[in-house]
Amino acid sequence: MTIRKLFEPNSVAVVGASRDPQKLGNVVVKNLIEADFEGKIYPVNPKADEILGLKCYSSLEEAPKKTQLAVIVIPAERVPSVLEECHENNVTNAIIISGGFSEKGEEGKELEEKVLDTAEEMGIRILGPNCQGINNTSNGLCASWPLITKEGPLSIVTQSGTIAAALETWAQEENIGIAKTAILGNKADIDEADIIDYLADDEDTGVIGLYLEGVEKGRKFLDAARVASKEKPVVVLKGGRSERGAEAVKSHTQSFSGKYEIFKSACRQEGLIEVENVTELYNVCKGIAKIPEPEGKNTVIITSSGGSGILAVDAAEDLPVELIDLPEKSVERLEEILPQECIIDNPLDLTGSVNAEMYDEAIKILARYKDVQNLVVISGDPISGIADVIKKRYDRLPLVTVMLGMGEVGTEEERKLVDAGIPVFSDPSLAMKVVSAL
Amino acid sequence: MTIRKLFEPNSVAVVGASRDPQKLGNVVVKNLIEADFEGKIYPVNPKADEILGLKCYSSLEEAPKKTQLAVIVIPAERVPSVLEECHENNVTNAIIISGGFSEKGEEGKELEEKVLDTAEEMGIRILGPNCQGINNTSNGLCASWPLITKEGPLSIVTQSGTIAAALETWAQEENIGIAKTAILGNKADIDEADIIDYLADDEDTGVIGLYLEGVEKGRKFLDAARVASKEKPVVVLKGGRSERGAEAVKSHTQSFSGKYEIFKSACRQEGLIEVENVTELYNVCKGIAKIPEPEGKNTVIITSSGGSGILAVDAAEDLPVELIDLPEKSVERLEEILPQECIIDNPLDLTGSVNAEMYDEAIKILARYKDVQNLVVISGDPISGIADVIKKRYDRLPLVTVMLGMGEVGTEEERKLVDAGIPVFSDPSLAMKVVSAL
Numbered sequence: 001m002t003i004r005k006l007f008e009p010n011s012v013a014v015v016g017a018s019r020d021p022q023k024l025g026n027v028v029v030k031n032l033i034e035a036d037f038e039g040k041i042y043p044v045n046p047k048a049d050e051i052l053g054l055k056c057y058s059s060l061e062e063a064p065k066k067t068q069l070a071v072i073v074i075p076a077e078r079v080p081s082v083l084e085e086c087h088e089n090n091v092t093n094a095i096i097i098s099g100g101f102s103e104k105g106e107e108g109k110e111l112e113e114k115v116l117d118t119a120e121e122m123g124i125r126i127l128g129p130n131c132q133g134i135n136n137t138s139n140g141l142c143a144s145w146p147l148i149t150k151e152g153p154l155s156i157v158t159q160s161g162t163i164a165a166a167l168e169t170w171a172q173e174e175n176i177g178i179a180k181t182a183i184l185g186n187k188a189d190i191d192e193a194d195i196i197d198y199l200a201d202d203e204d205t206g207v208i209g210l211y212l213e214g215v216e217k218g219r220k221f222l223d224a225a226r227v228a229s230k231e232k233p234v235v236v237l238k239g240g241r242s243e244r245g246a247e248a249v250k251s252h253t254q255s256f257s258g259k260y261e262i263f264k265s266a267c268r269q270e271g272l273i274e275v276e277n278v279t280e281l282y283n284v285c286k287g288i289a290k291i292p293e294p295e296g297k298n299t300v301i302i303t304s305s306g307g308s309g310i311l312a313v314d315a316a317e318d319l320p321v322e323l324i325d326l327p328e329k330s331v332e333r334l335e336e337i338l339p340q341e342c343i344i345d346n347p348l349d350l351t352g353s354v355n356a357e358m359y360d361e362a363i364k365i366l367a368r369y370k371d372v373q374n375l376v377v378i379s380g381d382p383i384s385g386i387a388d389v390i391k392k393r394y395d396r397l398p399l400v401t402v403m404l405g406m407g408e409v410g411t412e413e414e415r416k417l418v419d420a421g422i423p424v425f426s427d428p429s430l431a432m433k434v435v436s437a438l
Numbered sequence: 439m440t441i442r443k444l445f446e447p448n449s450v451a452v453v454g455a456s457r458d459p460q461k462l463g464n465v466v467v468k469n470l471i472e473a474d475f476e477g478k479i480y481p482v483n484p485k486a487d488e489i490l491g492l493k494c495y496s497s498l499e500e501a502p503k504k505t506q507l508a509v510i511v512i513p514a515e516r517v518p519s520v521l522e523e524c525h526e527n528n529v530t531n532a533i534i535i536s537g538g539f540s541e542k543g544e545e546g547k548e549l550e551e552k553v554l555d556t557a558e559e560m561g562i563r564i565l566g567p568n569c570q571g572i573n574n575t576s577n578g579l580c581a582s583w584p585l586i587t588k589e590g591p592l593s594i595v596t597q598s599g600t601i602a603a604a605l606e607t608w609a610q611e612e613n614i615g616i617a618k619t620a621i622l623g624n625k626a627d628i629d630e631a632d633i634i635d636y637l638a639d640d641e642d643t644g645v646i647g648l649y650l651e652g653v654e655k656g657r658k659f660l661d662a663a664r665v666a667s668k669e670k671p672v673v674v675l676k677g678g679r680s681e682r683g684a685e686a687v688k689s690h691t692q693s694f695s696g697k698y699e700i701f702k703s704a705c706r707q708e709g710l711i712e713v714e715n716v717t718e719l720y721n722v723c724k725g726i727a728k729i730p731e732p733e734g735k736n737t738v739i740i741t742s743s744g745g746s747g748i749l750a751v752d753a754a755e756d757l758p759v760e761l762i763d764l765p766e767k768s769v770e771r772l773e774e775i776l777p778q779e780c781i782i783d784n785p786l787d788l789t790g791s792v793n794a795e796m797y798d799e800a801i802k803i804l805a806r807y808k809d810v811q812n813l814v815v816i817s818g819d820p821i822s823g824i825a826d827v828i829k830k831r832y833d834r835l836p837l838v839t840v841m842l843g844m845g846e847v848g849t850e851e852e853r854k855l856v857d858a859g860i861p862v863f864s865d866p867s868l869a870m871k872v873v874s875a876l
Binding site for chain 2: 099100103104132145146147158159160161162163164165166169211213237239240241242243244245248249251276277278279304305306307308309310311313314315316317318323340341343345347349351352353380381382404405406407408410426427428429430
């Protein structure tokens, strides 16, 4: 059964809606309202007539029929009976935010099995329990928290609410934007593979970022990942890579994380891009989401900062990323137009006396050569106008922009790029990691 | 001869001072004024009577005698004769910002040798040429750029102006602050070892952060580093670690970076802390600068986010950092006071339903045990009041604070810590790198 209505319902009931701003049952209703959800919102709570200005229903039975999605935020033991009510209302998808299930030992595990049995019997697909919901910025379905409304090409699938919230927040602040988010929790029914399947076909999704702890159905995951990564890049961060980390995974979600080396090589085989920490996960996703796909890996570094260029080279050699020799004819041309102090090599070092026009000329020249497939443009001096140069040349070839040590000018120039939705990186080695993933 | 007057002159002449805000000769005078330099500033330029409201002298001869420091920003070929004028004025230290020396091939190299010979003859110690100057926030000697005035325990020594500017800017923005900065350039005379010697004795300096490309006098550097690292932590990022990176070093500064493996093991032997990129260099320095030194490496993670805890564990295992089992008695005590859903282990997972009081109680209990030497406190939910808890407990034992995915509450709580000068990290793995370096 499809999970489309999980992301695209025309109505959503919040069972356990609350008037208390401290409670998740309030936060979810508030976020749906503030994200301007396109469909109907039905708060359900027997003790309230109205919540946040919306009519409140005493039960799902009282709510308008054919609610397509229920968000459940009530104590664990009452979840099975609510699922039966869901069925009577024709709900086909439910998000169970409530905790108190398999993450809490034997008793919770039994309750989770009961929930799953009930859901299957009633024909309801469930996300969770013990999860942090769904966000779809294209229809305002922020059935999650924090409130994230900025639309963009990045979709996120995680087991951890915090990791998702961190990625969403950074992507909103930096004007990258989010397509869909799914925070899986205990994965009693819907798992990463189901969401990846959906996102593979989702037109709003340009890149999928995964944070996974345990993957129970390895084959199902790899099949989904293979298909998806043919359509769009899939970036994965695995939690529990170390032995002690794997034990922590078991405590966290009662799931087994398996041997990391096997996971790693399987991911590589299916074309997934692996990263090692949450900073890399975000930055690689951000780069892929917004930088045009290059023809290949051949890379040239343009810099005003010798030191930053050297650090970029070291990172390229570690990964590795192919730093090509400059095409002969480009060398001639660059020698003609650049001042004598510039070092015409890769890195192309424009030196500290650079101005924006020199970047513009250098990028223009290098962009003519097919061998030059990526340009890492490092701005390490207070170069006024550099943002306009990047903006002008941005659609012609893949530019990975690094800004650091630019002082006040940097704040202004970076703001111009962020406003234009162009990613900016603050560390040459992170930019090189992005190139390796593009 | 001492280089103390390089950082602590009672007067500074800017030779090549300019009225044009685009020129470095203007920027340096402006930054000295705006940093509120405690001594006298003498702009020198034959074509101006006044620069930025200061009386301008036509030459160093005209300027008041016993100027202790000269900052030279004039065309390269005129530098030797200015050094002679320096001598007549009794200048003992000069910063040569001007480029056009050994970084520009044979001819420049000859000129640099002439500069060095003249300086030696005249008894003047020089920084540079082709350098980005000195900053001493304690007396307002910002003979560099950008303008950095926030005082703090971090001192920076780099060959790259951009790397220094990046570190200084981040440290200013995050309220960590800077003690001294020296940007070495061509190192004709004063090199990293001379500066490290000075900083080892400098009371304002709590940690020394180095970015080095070539180290010509290996023995001198290691001797200085050994002595300094007995007094205070010394963190080093080496540029040109890879073969191609080493070639780029040669183009950048005409210096040889040597075999990296030898450098690395020598650094380790002398007690230096090595990092791999500019993000780590900054974050490790920031942590060491502000977090009290622990008794040892035994570490406990407290988290509200299972996922972030797992990523912290993976990072700890990679480094490695010793994650201890919780002391038996602390387990009993934690079981008494924490709700049932908490996972009493290392990581101590307070789970998503946590509040600030639970963090407070947990930190209080764990801080009683000598075996617990570091606490990594990860806040991954919108926990109001967490900043006050951290502030209250901060001086009792080393707390490494991570905040991510906290939504709007996070912005507010993080601001409170930054205002209090407490470092906050956004990535659990980076926090663990800090623990390994504390």
